[in-house]
Amino acid sequence: MASKKRKNEPKKQSASKHSNTVGKAGLFQRFSTSFGNFWNQKSPVLKFLLGFAGCMAIFYILYLSPFFVDNVVRPILNVEASISSAILNLFGQNTTANADVISGEDFSISIKNGCDGLETLAIMLIGIVIFPITFRLKWPGIIIGTVALMVLNLFRIAALYIVGRNFSKGVFDILHAQGGFVLFTALGVFLWILWANWALNKRAGIASPAS
Incomplete structure (x- = not known):
């Protein structure tokens, strides 16, 4: 047994x-x-807001991680410094770029996290990606919006250099820490609104013949 x-x-x-x-x-x-x-x-608006908040939280966890900073952010900053320096030289500023530093004859700036434009880009791209609409209406906003923000950020960096060289430190700090970041973020939101309005009108135009 x-x-x-x-x-x-x-x-x-x-x-x-x-x-x-x-x-x-x-x-x-x-x-x-x-x-x-x-x-x-839940309502579509609440779903969008919750999804947006969740995606932004994931973005910041990644954005602030040492691996992402060393392997993504810093190379981007170096490239942006080089291109911004080239833009400044088109306007006779006679600058050079070394890593993330733009130097002139009597002034230099160092481009750090927050000046890379990635936060504003993430806001716009996440807003487009999670928007409840077909992807064929998303990709134009993704491509055009990304190019527009990255180009405008290069000119923002160049403008900050000119302001820092020709005006007081107080004016530079206001434009850099407050006006520059806030206005650039608002620009990203504005581009998203433009895209959303275009996409919704486009969807309505596609749907109307069938109705």
Whole structure:
């Protein structure tokens, strides 16, 4: 009898493990169904805001991570410094770029995190990507908006150099920390609004012939 009990023990353990697996799968399925029903009951505006907040949180976790800073942000800053210096030289500023520093005869600036334009770009791109509309209306906004913001950020950096060289430190700090960042972020939001208005009108134009 003892030997029979020992033979049955593996079967009981296997059945117990199978039962636990089925139980966990059922629990996950019930949770997914409940969350799906909860999410579907929310308004599109609330879904957009929650999705936007979640994506921005993920962006900042990535953006502030040492790996991202060293391997993405710093190379971007170096490239932006070089291109901005070239733009300044078109206006006779006689500057050179070394890594993220733009130097002239009597003034220099160092481009750091926050001047790269990535935060504003993320705001606009996340707003486009999670917007509830077909992707064929998203990609024009993604491409045009990205190019526009990156080019405008280069001119923003060049303008800050000119302001810093020709005006007081107080004026430079206001334009850099407040006016520059706030206005550039507002520009990103404005571009998103322009795209959303275009996309909604385009969708209405596509849908109207069928109706």
